[in-house]
Amino acid sequence: MTAHAEMSLADRPLGNAVRVVAVDWAVLDEGEARRLRALGIDSGAVLKIAHRGIFSGRDPIAIEIGRMTVALRRAHALAITVVDAPDEGVHPSGHTASEYAK
Amino acid sequence: MSRAPRTIALVGNPNAGKSALFNALTGARQKIANYPGVTVERKAGRMTFASGEPAELIDLPGSYSFEPSSPDEAVTRDVVMGHQEGQRRPDALIVVVDANNLEQHLVFAQEVIALGMPTVLALNMLDLAARDGLVLDPKALEESLGVPVIETVAVRRKGLTELTAEVAKVTEEGAHEPTLPTHVDIVERRVSARAMAKGAIISETKQRRLHRGLDKVLLHPWIGPVVLFALLFIVFQAVFAWAAPFADALEGVVAALSDAVVTNFPAGLLRDAVTEGLLAGVGSVVVFLPQIIILFFFILVMEATGYMARAAYLMDRMMASVGLSGRSFIPLLSSFACAIPGIMATRSITDPKDRLTTILIAPLMTCSARLPVYAVIIAAFIPAQTVGPGIGLQGLVLFALYVAGIVGAMLVAFVLRRSVTQGAASGFIMELPRYQWPRARDIAIGLWQRGYIFLRRAGTIIFTVTIVLWLLLSFPQAEPGENQVDASIAGKLANGLAVVVEPIGFNRDMALSLIPAMAAREVAVSSLATTYAVASDDEDETAEALGTRLAADWTLPMALSFLAWFVFAPQCLSTIAVAKRETNGWKWPIVMLLYLFALAYIAAGATFWIATAAGL
Ligand SMILES: Nc1nc2c(ncn2[C@@H]2O[C@H](COP(=O)(O)OP(=O)(O)OP(=O)(O)O)[C@@H](O)[C@H]2O)c(=O)[nH]1
Ligand SMILES: [Mg+2]
Numbered sequence: 228m229t230a231h232a233e234m235s236l237a238d239r240p241l242g243n244a245v246r247v248v249a250v251d252w253a254v255l256d257e258g259e260a261r262r263l264r265a266l267g268i269d270s271g272a273v274l275k276i277a278h279r280g281i282f283s284g285r286d287p288i289a290i291e292i293g294r295m296t297v298a299l300r301r302a303h304a305l306a307i308t309v310v311d312a313p314d315e316g317v318h319p320s321g322h323t324a325s326e327y328a329k
Numbered sequence: 330m331s332r333a334p335r336t337i338a339l340v341g342n343p344n345a346g347k348s349a350l351f352n353a354l355t356g357a358r359q360k361i362a363n364y365p366g367v368t369v370e371r372k373a374g375r376m377t378f379a380s381g382e383p384a385e386l387i388d389l390p391g392s393y394s395f396e397p398s399s400p401d402e403a404v405t406r407d408v409v410m411g412h413q414e415g416q417r418r419p420d421a422l423i424v425v426v427d428a429n430n431l432e433q434h435l436v437f438a439q440e441v442i443a444l445g446m447p448t449v450l451a452l453n454m455l456d457l458a459a460r461d462g463l464v465l466d467p468k469a470l471e472e473s474l475g476v477p478v479i480e481t482v483a484v485r486r487k488g489l490t491e492l493t494a495e496v497a498k499v500t501e502e503g504a505h506e507p508t509l510p511t512h513v514d515i516v517e518r519r520v521s522a523r524a525m526a527k528g529a530i531i532s533e534t535k536q537r538r539l540h541r542g543l544d545k546v547l548l549h550p551w552i553g554p555v556v557l558f559a560l561l562f563i564v565f566q567a568v569f570a571w572a573a574p575f576a577d578a579l580e581g582v583v584a585a586l587s588d589a590v591v592t593n594f595p596a597g598l599l600r601d602a603v604t605e606g607l608l609a610g611v612g613s614v615v616v617f618l619p620q621i622i623i624l625f626f627f628i629l630v631m632e633a634t635g636y637m638a639r640a641a642y643l644m645d646r647m648m649a650s651v652g653l654s655g656r657s658f659i660p661l662l663s664s665f666a667c668a669i670p671g672i673m674a675t676r677s678i679t680d681p682k683d684r685l686t687t688i689l690i691a692p693l694m695t696c697s698a699r700l701p702v703y704a705v706i707i708a709a710f711i712p713a714q715t716v717g718p719g720i721g722l723q724g725l726v727l728f729a730l731y732v733a734g735i736v737g738a739m740l741v742a743f744v745l746r747r748s749v750t751q752g753a754a755s756g757f758i759m760e761l762p763r764y765q766w767p768r769a770r771d772i773a774i775g776l777w778q779r780g781y782i783f784l785r786r787a788g789t790i791i792f793t794v795t796i797v798l799w800l801l802l803s804f805p806q807a808e809p810g811e812n813q814v815d816a817s818i819a820g821k822l823a824n825g826l827a828v829v830v831e832p833i834g835f836n837r838d839m840a841l842s843l844i845p846a847m848a849a850r851e852v853a854v855s856s857l858a859t860t861y862a863v864a865s866d867d868e869d870e871t872a873e874a875l876g877t878r879l880a881a882d883w884t885l886p887m888a889l890s891f892l893a894w895f896v897f898a899p900q901c902l903s904t905i906a907v908a909k910r911e912t913n914g915w916k917w918p919i920v921m922l923l924y925l926f927a928l929a930y931i932a933a934g935a936t937f938w939i940a941t942a943a944g945l
Contacts, residue, residue: 255756256679256680256756258399258679258680259679259756261394261396261398262393262398262679262758263758264515265393265398265437265515266393266433266758266760267432267433267436267519269516269519277544278544278548278549278550279550280550280645285550286645286646286649287642287645287646287649287655287757289548293430293432293433294429294430294432294433295430295433295760295761296540296544296760296761297760297761298638298641298642298645298655298757298758298759298760298761299756299757299758299759300645300649300654300756300757300758302756303756
């Protein structure tokens with residue numbers, strides 16, 4: 228597996244910075260999709276999983292994005308496709324430095 | 330020339346400090362707490378401009394955008410757009426943003442500013458920015474947004490004068506061409522929010538260490554739940570252990586008052602009304618003030634520090650297994666105070682089915698009005714011994730009663746989610762706020778408010794119901810040799826009800842307390858106290874503490890069955906009324922009423938027969 232393989236956020240280990248490459252909004256409830264977008268969880272965002280639960284499915288999940296910690300469910304994380312972003316680190320703005328250049 | 334007062338509205342992301350600012354500007358005491366979704370309704374208050382001109386200030390629920398994803402967000406949109414019935418469209422807006430999280434808060438701020446209404450931006454929580462080593466340039470922000478930016482610290486009343494002056498100014502100037510582009514989507518706003526934040530940040534240090542360190546422990550998969558459980562355990566231990574000396578002192582005061590009345594006034598009906606109704610009845614409730622205060626002390630501290638949102642996170646797994654989300658946790662926790670604000674708080678729940686389920690189970694959370702009922706029975710029947718180092722048996726039983734309510738609620742939710750409120754499993758998305766040190770003043774004000782509410786209830790509804798009950802117990806007057814309660818109207822009515830509740834172990838006196846308890850839970854205590862006071866033959870017995878009487882008259886299975894009844898029985902009528910309003914009809918309150926009665930009856934019966942069979 229290469230460092231830039233795409234995978235679901237739900238399968239990521241704790242602590243590594245990842246960049247969101249796609250979100251399958253269609254599988255999410257409309258209100259919840261809107262809430263996720265409002266919190267900046269959208270394509271391009273850089274985030275990391277900070278905590279997760281113990282029981283089946285290791286639900287819920289707490290992610291760090293920008294200066295926020297946001298709790299969400301594994302079901303949401305499954306709809307979020309990410310790639311590794313080890314060198315980018317979580318910028319306070321929740322986005323990568325390279326994006327500013329764009 | 331006089332004109333109608335101006336209307337100013339506070340808008341912004343959840344937890345930005347809108348209500349704190351509202352309180353500072355109007356002198357109101359709206360609830361503020363450190364988690365998103367505290368305010369769920371519009372609230373109006375009066376503020377004054379420097380010119381002396383009064384204005385109406387409106388506090389609104391926090392919102393992430395004008396495209397609402399929950400009922401509380403819809404209120405914000407409707408008020409700002411002028412679609413809310415009975416509310417003038419605001420003349421000006423104050424956008425409140427958290428200075429520590431501009432990248433996020435400026436997204437909605439831009440949407441608000443793009444409306445072109447007179448707007449001032451309050452750059453709030455600057456004290457926390459300073460704590461975390463963040464230095465900002467408000468002028469740069471002002472330039473990129475095109476509206477005045479005022480630095481504030483709502484909880485320390487900093488920047489208020491400047492803010493009101495600026496609001497007065499922009500209100501005079503009136504609407505203008507929007508300073509920001511109107512037709513942009515959230516992605517573009519996010520990009521510009523980032524750029525604006527970057528331009529406004531002069532310097533910053535690495536991210537908050539305190540916050541991270543605490544979450545490592547408190548959200549830890551194993552340690553987190555253990556800490557939460559231990560904390561709740563301590564709360565209920567404290568309710569008994571810490572309150573005891575104060576409760577004893579209060580009981581002493583009530584007994585002394587009763588003695589004084591008896592020695593100083595001639596015997597007669599009026600004196601009986603005071604000793605039997607007021608002092609024995611209402612007094613028996615008031616003595617639980619210390620317990621109420623201790624319970625709320627813990628709740629307020631958990632809310633102010635930001636731990637409450639972590640508790641929601643930790644509880645989410647359990648909630649998920651019955652088809653609810655962690656979002657329901659906060660309304661349910663508010664229901665420990667009282668189901669009414671709890672039911673109101675469900676407005677921040679996105680999914681309607683989820684919300685309805687939460688409303689229906691909210692009454693199963695043990696509200697503070699039930700605390701006196703539990704406490705009086707526990708004190709009378711459960712010995713004050715320890716069952717382990719520092720673990721009191723009484724506190725343990727109280728804890729068990731609260732747990733019974735929670736487990737009952739989860740079971741009911743499980744059934745509801747598979748029957749009447751069936752639907753897609755709902756999710757849980759919640760911002761976890763930064764930790765804050767609780768401010769002693771806020772806690773003190775919160776406790777004062779809860780204490781006041783409790784005493785006001787005692788002085789109004791509990792007093793009224795108890796006196797009415799006393800009248801019904803005192804007339805007609807008994808023939809010599811006959812027991813007064815047997816002869817009275819209330820006694821006769823209770824005999825009828827007693828037939829229904831006899832199978833679950835209740836005696837006539839217990840039956841008698843059930844009906845008035847519908848007005849307010851605590852009345853169960855005052856009506857028992859009044860009943861025994863009326864039934865007693867002499868003044869010494871009248872002044873006797875209720876617990877002593879109960880211990881003499883009831884068996885342990887009876888007491889346990891009474892407790893079980895109160896875990897499940899429908900709450901006061903006001904709860905039913907709020908449920909009707911929030912669900913727009915009688916259907917769901919009636920469902921609620923019926924299932925609660927059924928559960929209470931079954932639980933009390935089962936408890937009684939099991940306890941009897943076990944030879945207790
Ligand atoms: N340190 C600090 N804390 C603040 C300030 N303003 C508000 N707070 C705290 O931030 C938390 C949120 O404040 P609220 O006023 O309830 O926030 P709100 O915007 O009304 O939140 P919602 O009603 O949920 O939308 C509370 O714990 C306040 O005590 C501030 O200027 N400095
Ligand atoms: Mg508020």
